[in-house]
Amino acid sequence: MANRNSEAVFQNIDWFMVVIYLLLVTMGWLNIYAAVYNDDHTSIFDTSQSYGMQLVWILSSFFLAFVILVIDGEFFPTFAYILYGIFVLLLIVVLFAGVDVRGSKSWIEVGTFRIQPAELAKFATNLALAKYLSNVNIKIEKTGTKLIAASIFMIPAAIIIMQSETGAALVYAGFILVLYREGLSGIFLILGAAGVVLFITTLLVDKAILSIILGAIAVFAFLFIRIRIRNILAVAGILLLSLVAVNGVDYAFNNVLESHQRKRINVLIGKEIDPKGAGYNVNQSMIAIGSGGLAGKGYLNGTQTKNNFVPEQSTDFIFCTVGEEWGFIGSTVVLGLFLLLILRIIFMAERQRSAFSRIYGYGLASILFVHLAINVGMTIGLAPVVGIPLPFFSYGGSSLWSFTILTFIFIRLDAYRFQILR
Template identity: 45%
Template sequence: MRDSDIHINRVDWVVVTIYFALVIFGWFNIYAAVYDSQAPQSMFDMSINSGKQLVRIGAAVILIVLIMVADYRFFENLSLYIFIAFMLLLLITPIFGKVVNGQRAWFEIGPIQIQPGEFAKFATALALAKVMERPTFDLTKRNHQLIAFGVLLLPVAFILLQPDTGTAMVYFAMLLMFYREGFPQKYYLLGFGFIALTLLSLGIENNLYLAIGIGVIILFLILLGKKSWQKVVAFSLIGLGLIAYSYSIDYVVSKLPEHQQNRIMVLFNPNLDPLGVGWNVTQSKIAIGSGGLFGKGYLEGTQTKFDFVPEQHTDFIFCTLGEEFGWAGSLVVISLFVTLLVRLVIMAERQKNRFSRVYGYCVISILLFHFMINIAMTVGLFPVVGIPLPFFSYGGSSLWSFTILLFVFIKLDSSRALQLGRFK
């Protein structure tokens, strides 16, 4: 029996079916986002986004075929070379790339625009899987931690030079894979603590309030009696540290570009300048809320028709879904994503070697991050950072990079019987 026969028989068709369901549903919503009832055009018209996206879907199918007919060892053996190639590409992007929306993050090849930062996610996942494939690799050891973080942070540093904060953030999602592979839990608790403190610092308009609150608690400890002086000293030092950290966060935010500062401000004050910096999020929530239980009907979305929500075919595609298909349609799409992620966890846990498992959890981490942040962004629970909805949003780089990311894992999973006994 040929290897290709074994692979086809072991392909997880549930994941493949969900992938195509999301891509097709996304294509219909992209058409709805650009539909003009006064001058309707065919979905297949190459002059509008739905027609262009259909070509990209066709290219994605070709990528799928190439991945599935390739030898599964190709991705493992060339993983570090692929990573190095993309790091070089990221390094030259800020120099030779095309500026789009204030970011030099794209290369233009004829009619095609390619965003290397999107494809580098796949390369980074492969590289992490390669350096961590041996059972002797231990994330509790300092030198092994440095190696893993070096691989993870290198593309982040290059992408921040573009600068593309949203794409850079995605790479930190792979810390979920680190947790599965044994990275100490205490660091996650420390990280969550800093995140909570950062949100608190950003949410409190005047750091004087934070200082007063800490002072009141210190006074309360003093009143407890002389035996509490150690607690008073300890808490005073912690309090001073918190205040210093809060002021440092304010300083860092003040150095961000104005549009990024505005997005953070809108997160904590949704009513801030609803006709200006808060316009996107305000109109997004109106669009989703107006859909009600079952939506206004396909191609009947008024927010969509009159372009109230900018970038509705890309980062805010969920608005079109919510307005035209309502709560029920949104629930169907969210259920598809959740089912996909659960299925990928099952696939990751049944792998026969660590390379495939690590890569699988990288795929899960990236898809989960995009799914959660994109929806949170459209309903005002997260700043607008330009995170597309996987397989759903308009764009070639996004669709192709997610397709490669997912189907390489499907290929590895379909070949797991051939990998039995390796890396014992």
């Protein structure tokens, strides 16, 4: 039975996904080589350098992928909550016993290796959310359901924030898209987007002026809505909420956020210009990417890359290497591959018979998308600088393992789809 099962798995694997995965991982490895390239260590297999280590991570990821593919498909929904529980516990343990790395307490040291449970917790959270939402009796319209679903991903996010890894926590916001797909009202997406717009305008525009503008919008709204008590109350309520938010944001911005976060946001919205301080990374990153031109400077020929002008270039700012050495064409190819991967995941999710697999697929697509959007966005000055890796590209074992596990669980679930009855 087990034998037949694994044969069936390898027959039913979505090889298209696997090929994109292999392409991205290989391109990532070559770009890490370019980012840390120096004349003293030229062998790409040199494990004293991060590109050599990345190869170790890649090979171990292949092993992980293989293990996941041979595990029984029923394992994941069955053990979803248990895995989730283990990782939430691990996150709490890290909070107390973790190693301090550049101000964030999110690492566990195992021998000479360091792993970041915050990265690995993503797949467990995704599994748990899928498990919960795939429950036959679930009604997303119910407030209780919403709250439980939200807390499944808010709990790990909250612990990660306590580890001072705001960026990694931000990724969990992507699960909203999963809820939306499963029936959450679109209002929440619009409110979310409106909230972001309001947040930024609050920081840019004076509070008093903004209150007047909001009032004016409300008056306009009265002119266009049908005069009914419900509508009037809704508009008035939104206005009141907005006014509270405006003052709240200001308060939160000045009192809750830490000064380096405040600075990054200010630089991003153009309120502060600081080319040598908080803006330095973005500035140098844009210089590196912008100097790439249409076709790039050629592999290993990036002057900015080679001479370390961009900090963290092998990890968070790996996209600079692509931009500088491969130019606009190379950047388009990489972004195109990612888009292809995400759209393929959505396509595959929609063909699942099991709600669990579909929800898991959307979770995977959302996580990849948030990582891509924030990581690339910050390198081209469109998103704040929060340290999150570019999937498959950035140097680092935890993140590569995490994305490999996330992806291959989905490939395994997809290969298993014919054995599932609704």
